Amino acid sequence: MSHTQLESMRSDYEGCSRCSCCKWIPHAQIMSWRYAKSCPSVDRYNFHAYSASGKLNMALSIIDKRSQLNDAVASVIYRCQLCGACQVSCQNYRDDIDHCDSFHVMRSTCVQEGFVLPEHLEIIESMKREDNTMGMPKAQRSDWAAGLDIPDINTQKVDVLFHAGCRYSYDEGLLDTVRKWATFLKKAGINIGIAGRDEACCGGRAYEIGYQGEMKKYADDMASRVKASGAHTLVTPCSDCYYTFKYLYPKNSLGLTVKVLHTTELTDGLLRQGIIRLKSSEPMTVTYHDPCHLGRRGESYKSGWSGDVKLMRPVQFKQTGREGIFDEPRNLIKAVGGVELREMERIREYSWCCGAGGGVLEAEPDFAVWTARDRIDEAMATGAEAIVTACPWCEHLFAEAIKEMGVTMKVLDVVDLLDMGLGGE
Amino acid sequence: MLPENVYKELEDILGAENVTQEPAILDSYAWQPALNLLKDAWVPRPEAVVLPQTTAEVQAIVQLCNRAGIKCKAFSTGWASYSACGSEGVIQIDLRRMNRIIEIDEKNMIAVIEPYVCGSQLQAECMKRGLNCHIIGAGPNCSPLASLTSGWGYGWTGLYTSYSNRNPLAVEWVLPNGELLQMGSLGSGCGWINGDGPGPSLRGVMRGWGGAQGGLGVFTKCAVKLYPWPGEEGAPKGMRGMMLDLDMETPKLHKLYYIYSPSYAMYAEFAHRIANSEIGYIHCKLTTGGFMSVLMPRAIKKIMKSKAIRAAAKALQHCTSIALACHSEREFVYQEEVLRKIVEETDSFIFDWSKLAPRLHDTLLWLFHRSIPPAMIFRVGGNFLTSFGANEMYDMCVLGCEAGEQLKRPYIDKGIFIEDTGDNTWGGIYEGSSGWGHIEECAMYDLRTSRNPEARFDYLDETVKVVQEKTLGFSLASVGGDSYKYLGPLMYNYHLWQSKIKSAFDPNYASDASFYIPPYEEVVKIMEQEDKGRMFGATRSES
Numbered sequence: 001m002s003h004t005q006l007e008s009m010r011s012d013y014e015g016c017s018r019c020s021c022c023k024w025i026p027h028a029q030i031m032s033w034r035y036a037k038s039c040p041s042v043d044r045y046n047f048h049a050y051s052a053s054g055k056l057n058m059a060l061s062i063i064d065k066r067s068q069l070n071d072a073v074a075s076v077i078y079r080c081q082l083c084g085a086c087q088v089s090c091q092n093y094r095d096d097i098d099h100c101d102s103f104h105v106m107r108s109t110c111v112q113e114g115f116v117l118p119e120h121l122e123i124i125e126s127m128k129r130e131d132n133t134m135g136m137p138k139a140q141r142s143d144w145a146a147g148l149d150i151p152d153i154n155t156q157k158v159d160v161l162f163h164a165g166c167r168y169s170y171d172e173g174l175l176d177t178v179r180k181w182a183t184f185l186k187k188a189g190i191n192i193g194i195a196g197r198d199e200a201c202c203g204g205r206a207y208e209i210g211y212q213g214e215m216k217k218y219a220d221d222m223a224s225r226v227k228a229s230g231a232h233t234l235v236t237p238c239s240d241c242y243y244t245f246k247y248l249y250p251k252n253s254l255g256l257t258v259k260v261l262h263t264t265e266l267t268d269g270l271l272r273q274g275i276i277r278l279k280s281s282e283p284m285t286v287t288y289h290d291p292c293h294l295g296r297r298g299e300s301y302k303s304g305w306s307g308d309v310k311l312m313r314p315v316q317f318k319q320t321g322r323e324g325i326f327d328e329p330r331n332l333i334k335a336v337g338g339v340e341l342r343e344m345e346r347i348r349e350y351s352w353c354c355g356a357g358g359g360v361l362e363a364e365p366d367f368a369v370w371t372a373r374d375r376i377d378e379a380m381a382t383g384a385e386a387i388v389t390a391c392p393w394c395e396h397l398f399a400e401a402i403k404e405m406g407v408t409m410k411v412l413d414v415v416d417l418l419d420m421g422l423g424g425e
Numbered sequence: 426m427l428p429e430n431v432y433k434e435l436e437d438i439l440g441a442e443n444v445t446q447e448p449a450i451l452d453s454y455a456w457q458p459a460l461n462l463l464k465d466a467w468v469p470r471p472e473a474v475v476l477p478q479t480t481a482e483v484q485a486i487v488q489l490c491n492r493a494g495i496k497c498k499a500f501s502t503g504w505a506s507y508s509a510c511g512s513e514g515v516i517q518i519d520l521r522r523m524n525r526i527i528e529i530d531e532k533n534m535i536a537v538i539e540p541y542v543c544g545s546q547l548q549a550e551c552m553k554r555g556l557n558c559h560i561i562g563a564g565p566n567c568s569p570l571a572s573l574t575s576g577w578g579y580g581w582t583g584l585y586t587s588y589s590n591r592n593p594l595a596v597e598w599v600l601p602n603g604e605l606l607q608m609g610s611l612g613s614g615c616g617w618i619n620g621d622g623p624g625p626s627l628r629g630v631m632r633g634w635g636g637a638q639g640g641l642g643v644f645t646k647c648a649v650k651l652y653p654w655p656g657e658e659g660a661p662k663g664m665r666g667m668m669l670d671l672d673m674e675t676p677k678l679h680k681l682y683y684i685y686s687p688s689y690a691m692y693a694e695f696a697h698r699i700a701n702s703e704i705g706y707i708h709c710k711l712t713t714g715g716f717m718s719v720l721m722p723r724a725i726k727k728i729m730k731s732k733a734i735r736a737a738a739k740a741l742q743h744c745t746s747i748a749l750a751c752h753s754e755r756e757f758v759y760q761e762e763v764l765r766k767i768v769e770e771t772d773s774f775i776f777d778w779s780k781l782a783p784r785l786h787d788t789l790l791w792l793f794h795r796s797i798p799p800a801m802i803f804r805v806g807g808n809f810l811t812s813f814g815a816n817e818m819y820d821m822c823v824l825g826c827e828a829g830e831q832l833k834r835p836y837i838d839k840g841i842f843i844e845d846t847g848d849n850t851w852g853g854i855y856e857g858s859s860g861w862g863h864i865e866e867c868a869m870y871d872l873r874t875s876r877n878p879e880a881r882f883d884y885l886d887e888t889v890k891v892v893q894e895k896t897l898g899f900s901l902a903s904v905g906g907d908s909y910k911y912l913g914p915l916m917y918n919y920h921l922w923q924s925k926i927k928s929a930f931d932p933n934y935a936s937d938a939s940f941y942i943p944p945y946e947e948v949v950k951i952m953e954q955e956d957k958g959r960m961f962g963a964t965r966s967e968s
Contacts (some may be wrong), residue, residue: 014466014873015807016458019504019800020566026667027565027797030545031660034528046443046476046521047450048503054453061452066467073449092668094803095722116633119880311725311871313806324665 005105005112006063010310013060015097022052022086022099025350032208035345038085040353040371049076052086052099058157059106074115077106078225079367081360082208083353085291088321090138095318107210120209131200132166142196144168144175150180151193157230158193160185160266163222165238166201174392175401180415181237181263184422188276190266192235195225204244209359212252215244219254220421226258237263237415240357243293247319250301262294264390264414268328268350271335280337284367286412287342287384288330289398290351290374291391296321321349329390329414336421342382344375351364352378354394361397362382372401376409386410388417427473427516432491435475435516438485443476443522450474454509454517460810461506462885462906463903464878468509471498471517473829478522480597480645486518486602487643490935497642498937501540501568507638507905508571513937518643526550528648530617534651534777535594537617538606540570540644545795547649549660559586560796560866561871562851574598574644575636577816577901581793583855584700585750586652586710586861588816590632591856594620594648598631601642601931616840617648630926633919634816635904640941641930655679655706655728655750660759660790668792668801671843675787678751680761683776685744692743693823695771696862699747700819702767704760706792708853710826710864713741714846718869719798722805729844748790800850806843806869810881812888814865815898819854822864825898826850827889829866832884841880842868865901905940910947910955924948 003273021027023039037043042051049058055077061067076350080103087099126135144164145232151158162185168178185192203218222245234256236242247262261269270276290296305317326348333341346352355361355371376398379387387409389395398411426446427435435444443450451470472495477483483499490497499518502506510517531554536547545565548557561567561578572578573593581587593612595618608631611617612624620628631641645850649880656676664673686692692710699705717738718725728734749764751757768775779787792798802809813825828848837844845868852864867890870881885902892900894917903912913920924945927938934944942948 011873016456017504017803017808018457019564019803020502021457021564021800024543024545024566027545027795027800028668028671028791029664030565032548033542033546033550036543036546036549046519047453047474049450049453054450054615057453057456058449060456061449064467066470067448067452070450072447076450088667093800093809096807251537307928311805314723384594 003109005061005109006059009059009102009105010063011310012097012102012354013056015336016053016056016080018053018057020051020053022090023409024089025094025346026084026089029350031345032285035352038089038350038352040083040355041080041126042170044367044370045079049354050079052090055080055106056097056099056102059102069109069113069115071115074110077110078117078359079364080358081292081353081371082358083354084297084321085292085350087319088296088349090319091318095313095315098319100312104207104212107208108212111210116210117359117363120359121208123359123362124206127206129199132170133201133205134166134170136170139197140364141169141199141385142194144178145182145194148179150182150186152196153193153225153229154196154198156193159191159231160193160233160235161226161229161231162192163199163202163234163236163238163241164194165236165241165392166196166260167396168238169199171396174395177395177415178237180419184415184418185235185266188270193229193231195229198225202241202244204240204248205359207244207248208357215248215252216254218247223256226256231258231259233259233260233266235263235266237390237392239291239294239298240245240393242325243297246298247301250303260391262298262325262328264329264332264358265325267418268331271332278335278337278418281339281417281420281421283338284386284389285340285341285384286333286386286417287344287379287382288333289344289354289379289387289389289394290326290348291394292351292353292357292388294390294403295324295326295351296349298324324349332414333388333417336417339417341382344378346378348417354397356393356397361393365417368397369401369404372397373405376407380407380409386412388412388414390414427492427495430849431489431495432473434489435473435486438482438489439475439477439945444473445733446473454519454547457506458507458872459505461812462902462904463506464882466872469511469515471510472514474517474519474642476519478738480599483518483599484603485641485644486516486607487599487601487935490516491933492602494933498639500565501571502641504563505569509941511566512807512935515937523645529554529556530554533618534653536649536651538570538647538649539567539646542568542570546571546705546796548574551651552654552814553659555654555658556651557586558581558649558651559583559589559592561589562796562799564800565795565797566800568593568646569649571645573647574632575639577817579852579855580796581709583853583863585706588855590816592650593628594618594650596620596631596644596648597646599643599645602933602938620648625873634899635921637938640903640938640939641927643937655752658830664852669785669788671788671791672784673787673791675790676750678754678757679706679748679790681746681748681778681786681793682706682764682791683744683746683778684773685741686771686773687743689743689823689827691771691773692745693820695745695767696819697775697860698767698771699764700854700860701858703857704749704763705747707746707748709736709746709793710850710852711744711746712845712849712851713738713744714864715849715851716846718805718843718845719801726801729846735846738846742846746793748793802867802869806871808872809869810885810887811867812900813864813892813897814852814863814904815892816861817898818860819862821897822852822862826864827864828897829888832887832891832922833866833868836880836884837882841884842870845869850936853859874943909942910951920948921945
């Protein structure tokens with residue numbers, strides 16, 4: 001069978017030197033035996049094939065017609081959160097391999113050739129039927145905003161379109177968080193609006209699990225909503241959606257015409273401008289978890305270069321992950337008086353994944369929780385009372401892991417601290 | 426495919442989840458482009474891959490291989506072609522589940538590690554205790570156990586932390602027949618303190634000059650000699666950034682300099698004087714051209730077209746990176762004074778990074794300390810090979826630099842290797858006044874744009890010839906393969922000794938020795954078939 005898509009990444013596959021640096025966080029940053037690893041997939045399943053290097057090797061084997069794509073190979077490809085830590089580590093030393101793009105192509109090939117996972121099919125069916133990944137009724141999409149009196153863009157123009165995302169819209173454990181974000185922004189004087197029942201999935205999850213064509217419809221819908229809202233800015237508290245808007249859309253020439261911000265970015269701007277002021281709260285020690293899709297993968301797509309010989313690609317077009325959102329959430333945490341931030345060992349670009357991404361939460365929930373447990377261990381090692389993050393997927397999974405581990409640690413969103421700083425609970 | 430009963434037995438030993446013979450997964454073990462002395466980046470695909478977690482499991486696997494007449498080959502972190510299977514029909518033992526630091530004995534300055542502990546993990550844990558370890562130039566991604574027991578390697582801090590083959594102490598070794606040997610003091614119940622007894626002292630047998638590259642059983646635990654860390658305990662403070670943008674606090678009494686000498690002779694003289702004066706933490710030859718290539722991989726070709734820049738790079742090529750790392754202010758003042766005196770006496774000049782580029786100084790010092798920069802060689806072409814590199818008297822190493830530069834230039838001009846001014850030699854002097862050292866000549870290339878490796882092998886063959894003609898020791902281009910056929914007779918018939926060891930320790934030939942040596946009877950037969958007259962001076966391609 002011809003594998004045209006896989007063939008398009010041959011140069012990346014052949015570039016692998018098999019040094020295994022993708023399995024470790026950047027070596028300059030390794031501070032202990034315990035927290036040196038970067039890749040949940042190879043750390044859990046151990047065969048080299050599960051590492052970034054191994055997946056590149058397997059893809060090359062397939063296009064060299066040495067082996068075939070089958071269910072076993074597809075299973076390896078799907079047991080990966082697409083967290084991008086491997087790419088950060090590898091590209092620390094070299095410039096010519098784009099791991100995440102390679103994995104996208106592998107997944108797309110799996111779908112094209114019928115190697116799909118039933119759990120992923122459920123996501124796609126839910127998206128087609130109800131415009132969300134959660135299997136929930138579209139009619140309930142805006143229930144989270146009940147009583148908040150947020151303008152509906154279907155009836156009035158706004159400055160900022162607030163996109164909640166699928167998980168925040170439906171996950172009962174997180175409704176309080178998304179309500180806090182919307183309320184906080186309103187109180188700060190931001191003229192926000194929501195699309196109500198018309199808000200739909202960003203399409204990013206479909207893209208990541210290999211159904212790449214599906215994303216276009218959602219991107220077009222998103223663009224229409226943005227246009228209808230009259231907004232100059234699109235803001236979201238969901239890191240997954242943020243990454244989709246900042247990287248996947250422009251990479252696929254589906255860029256939005258407005259500024260895209262994560263809620264922590266917008267709020268940090270307000271803080272720096274003196275528009276909001278935070279007070280002291282009860283003393284608390286916290287640690288911050290960088291969501292993959294807000295941090296290293298939240299870096300804007302760097303367009304403007306094309307070609308096969310990536311060795312000659314100017315470095316400004318390399319997705320290093322270094323321009324992701326790292327400082328803004330930290331600035332906000334530090335701005336709340338009485339809150340002490342204690343960093344984990346694996347942070348920022350080389351943060352350990354929560355475990356939820358890439359369709360793993362849905363298809364391999366045990367592996368997802370296994371990954372989250374490792375992060376909770378690391379968070380507990382700092383002595384913090386709470387792990388703070390800025391992504392509903394991370395928050396959901398950390399809560400699951402903590403419950404399973406039977407330990408005492410709070411999971412907070414950045415907005416929970418802001419709320420405390422404003423005098424809330 | 427393995428016989429069904431053998432595969433089933435492997436599953437019984439390890440659990441089904443730790444055994445595979447899925448072709449694509451096996452192929453992820455067969456892509457080995459790095460330091461590849463074969464002509465294809467795809468090396469033989471293993472028959473199966475297994476993931477043991479304990480020494481008992483390793484023993485059971487090796488014993489099964491002996492019973493079933495199947496070969497096995499273990500690797501730790503698995504970088505470089507000689508860690509892979511060298512022939513068909515071999516079970517690859519991937520040791521990544523054996524990843525513990527068993528203990529760090531601060532008082533006796535030793536660590537006991539399993540195969541999958543990498544250099545940076547060990548160093549990080551040592552530093553918490555005021556100790557340090559040697560990390561080979563291949564990088565901190567590599568397994569210290571592997572280079573200590575089975576390979577070779579010099580690291581940036583070798584002046585202070587020696588050479589890989591000097592640092593193993595007691596070793597736990599699953600012999601090729603499946604028996605367990607506890608080497609050195611461990612064999613006498615005296616702990617891990619010594620590799621040479623009381624108890625079986627077999628260091629020479631275990632590793633010889635360059636290690637058996639996995640061809641003589643499986644090493645499951647190893648005690649590593651440690652050194653004092655002349656700095657604050659624990660991680661450096663305030664670290665931000667990733668690589669050349671690293672920002673951190675360097676210990677006050679650590680300092681990095683580049684020393685530029687006027688000639689290779691003076692470069693060597695400088696090295697010997699440093700070693701004899703017993704100062705310094707890092708001593709390593711730095712290639713100006715190679716350094717420029719790594720920093721500016723896209724521009725280097727154009728830049729080097731300028732005659733003036735070429736001349737400048739040439740003038741600066743006899744460069745030593747040297748660092749001091751001291752325990753006290755007084756010691757630092759003494760060492761720096763000695764360093765400056767040696768610089769003066771060797772007509773060299775000193776570039777004090779801390780004064781001229783303080784931030785980059787701190788970055789480079791930390792990267793060198795952890796042996797990180799060699800991985801950046803990938804930036805240039807994505808791949809590289811190495812040659813010369815004898816662990817030899819340092820003067821011989823320096824002669825190798827000169828020879829390597831001359832040999833490599835035409836290959837760069839023909840576009841086979843990427844521009845690095847010809848001089849991409851790396852290594853240093855170690856163990857103080859012994860005068861012993863290591864320098865290898867690297868060459869960078871892009872595997873993708875030059876799939877035909879013939880020209881690269883022509884170069885390697887030439888290096889081996891030159892090493893023989895100029896008696897520069899054992900070339901790294903001769904490790905493994907059938908080099909013994911022409912080098913053995915020239916070097917005290919080492920191949921016969923090696924093959925006798927192989928036969929005695931591996932009666933069923935169960936350890937894949939493709940990168941080591943066949944058993945004695947086979948070697949004797951092979952040598953009889955060879956025309957010894959023709960062999961004298963012959964090279965890899967001719968033999």
